[in-house]
Amino acid sequence: MIALFVTFFSAAVLLFLGLNKRESSYSLFAALALFVSAGLSWACSANLVSFHGLESWVPANMMQFGKEQHLFAALLAFIVGFILLMFRKNEVIGNDQLGLMMFSLCGAYMMVSYQHLVMLFLGIEVLSIPLFVLAGANKSNLASNEASLKYFLMGAFSTGIFLLGTAFIYGGTGSLELEMMGIKPSFMHAMQGMPLPVLINAGIVLMSVGLLFKVAAAPFHFWAPDVYEGSPNRTTLYMATVVKIAAFVAFYRFLSTFGGIADAWKGWMSVLGAITILWGNLAALNQASVKRTLAFSSIAHAGYLVMFLLMADGTNTWILWFYGLAYAMASLLVFSIANQVSFQGERGFAAFDGLSKKSPVAAIALAVGVLSMAGIPVSAGFNAKFYLFSFAWQHMPWLVGVGLLGSAISVGYYFKFFKHAFMNQPSNDNPVVDRGWLMLLGGLILLLGALPWAVLNVIY
Numbered sequence: 001m002i003a004l005f006v007t008f009f010s011a012a013v014l015l016f017l018g019l020n021k022r023e024s025s026y027s028l029f030a031a032l033a034l035f036v037s038a039g040l041s042w043a044c045s046a047n048l049v050s051f052h053g054l055e056s057w058v059p060a061n062m063m064q065f066g067k068e069q070h071l072f073a074a075l076l077a078f079i080v081g082f083i084l085l086m087f088r089k090n091e092v093i094g095n096d097q098l099g100l101m102m103f104s105l106c107g108a109y110m111m112v113s114y115q116h117l118v119m120l121f122l123g124i125e126v127l128s129i130p131l132f133v134l135a136g137a138n139k140s141n142l143a144s145n146e147a148s149l150k151y152f153l154m155g156a157f158s159t160g161i162f163l164l165g166t167a168f169i170y171g172g173t174g175s176l177e178l179e180m181m182g183i184k185p186s187f188m189h190a191m192q193g194m195p196l197p198v199l200i201n202a203g204i205v206l207m208s209v210g211l212l213f214k215v216a217a218a219p220f221h222f223w224a225p226d227v228y229e230g231s232p233n234r235t236t237l238y239m240a241t242v243v244k245i246a247a248f249v250a251f252y253r254f255l256s257t258f259g260g261i262a263d264a265w266k267g268w269m270s271v272l273g274a275i276t277i278l279w280g281n282l283a284a285l286n287q288a289s290v291k292r293t294l295a296f297s298s299i300a301h302a303g304y305l306v307m308f309l310l311m312a313d314g315t316n317t318w319i320l321w322f323y324g325l326a327y328a329m330a331s332l333l334v335f336s337i338a339n340q341v342s343f344q345g346e347r348g349f350a351a352f353d354g355l356s357k358k359s360p361v362a363a364i365a366l367a368v369g370v371l372s373m374a375g376i377p378v379s380a381g382f383n384a385k386f387y388l389f390s391f392a393w394q395h396m397p398w399l400v401g402v403g404l405l406g407s408a409i410s411v412g413y414y415f416k417f418f419k420h421a422f423m424n425q426p427s428n429d430n431p432v433v434d435r436g437w438l439m440l441l442g443g444l445i446l447l448l449g450a451l452p453w454a455v456l457n458v459i460y
Contacts, residue, residue, distance in 0.1 A: 001065050002044060002051045003037040003073040004109045010034075011102035018095030027088035030098045034081035034105075041074035042459065061177050062116045068317050069113040071460060072249055075321060076108050079241050079328045086336040086437060087234040097137055100130035101238060108246035112253075117166050117176040120250055124162070124214070127246065128155045131239065135231040147230030154213060154223040162210025168203030182257040196261060204258060204265055211254070214247040217302045218276040228295035229347070236291060237335040240298045245324040248305050252320065255309055266310055270399050273310070276303030277406035284413045289347045290338050293413055294331075297373060300410060301327055304385065304403055307392035318460050319387050326372060326380035326448060333369030333441050334417075337362055349416050354426030363421050365438035372445050374414045375407050380448035 010033035018026045043049045045067045058065075080101065107126030114120040132155065136148025166176070173181045185200050209220065216224040228236045255265070280300030287293040308320050340362075341351045356363035372381035385407065389400045448455055 003041045006037040011099045014095045015099040031081045031084040034077045038074040038077035041070045045070035063113045072112040104130040111246040111250040134235040143230035147227045151227045158213030165203045165206025168199045172197045172199030211251045215302045225295040229291045233339040241328040273306030274402045281406045281409040323384040326384040330369040330372035349420045352420040353424040355421040361435045365442040368442040370417045378449045380445045383452045
């Protein structure tokens with residue numbers, strides 16, 4: 001995968017070039033490298049270019065480099081490129097944070113293209129270990145140190161559960177390769193009266209629990225609000241978008257392998273999805289902190305995407321791609337504006353007071369991002385939910401009803417952004433300076449809301 005090579009070597013170069021330089025001096029270079037990675041990955045997906053020579057270095061049974069893998073790599077690189085642009089004014093000395101985020105992205109690439117569970121495990125670790133450091137990057141902030149410790153402990157705990165499930169899967173199927181793992185249980189399911197080995201059932205459950213930790217789905221979500229709130233804004237945004245998308249792609253590929261025995265896991269998975277949707281939205285209603293509100297909103301979105309897992313048959317991955325794009329762009333808008341308007345450690349919604357009077361462009365961009373998160377028509381988020389719910393209706397209609405209820409509840413806490421931005425008087429003079437990028441992202445969200453198929457036909 002060309003994106004993996006470009007991102008890795010760009011990160012290595014950044015670390016050496018910026019040892020004693022300010023990070024802001026190299027942010028544009030890092031973002032450019034990621035946009036190049038995204039463009040080359042998309043070109044590979046469209047068969048415009050080919051890098052078979054590089055891809056041949058990796059055994060075929062370890063990683064797959066097909067159209068879907070290139071498209072998800074392009075999406076992840078595009079998101080991280082924008083994250084670095086929106087937070088490019090970091091004046092710390094050294095490029096270690098830029099390098100760590102790009103190395104973590106390499107783990108995300110591995111997670112979306114793995115063909116072997118060992119490669120999935122390595123991808124999870126490469127993704128997670130830099131984030132343990134990035135979560136505690138604000139060393140003078142006790143909340144940041146707490147977030148780093150909690151994320152490390154929960155990451156280690158979930159990895160242990162994941163590895164135990166991997167051992168059970170190997171014991172039950174005799175293989176760790178995706179193509180081979182599903183043959184034995186599917187054959188046994190086809191032969192009526194043959195019960196599945198306990199090892200296979202236990203392995204699916206334990207590996208699913210490990211991945212549910214990564215996507216912050218209930219009841220394995222309890223670490224997310226504290227970690228999201230304590231981490232620096234850039235790291236929080238990365239966790240809420242890139243980590244979630246990569247984990248869901250990996251989760252989907254794993255469950256698709258056992259599509260022949262879907263009855264063994266669809267029941268309890270759908271219940272967890274319903275709990276995640278309701279808990280995420282209801283808990284967000286009672287939050288006073290912006291980042292905790294967005295953390296529970298992210299948990300609710302994880303519940304919506306559990307519906308996609310219930311369609312794990314190896315098709316319709318474009319729904320996950322489109323949903324990830326829509327959710328990521330909306331998160332970029334909201335987090336970027338929140339980062340610029342915060343003052344004196346203000347964590348509440350008061351930071352948005354009077355935003356429409358101080359910066360009408362930023363207020364409109366905020367409205368577009370929030371409406372997309374809520375799934376209001378003429379936004380990318382609406383189309384993403386519409387496609388997801390439409391396909392999920394064929395498999396689990398009652399869960400779609402729960403999703404619609406959760407979306408209605410979410411309007412209650414998303415309205416807080418409108419109330420403070422458009423109805424309150426300004427409480428500070430902090431300006432919003434990155435209006436150009438906000439207008440670009442807002443325009444993309446509206447374009448995906450108005451002409452989704454035109455965009456999908458070009459990109460996908």
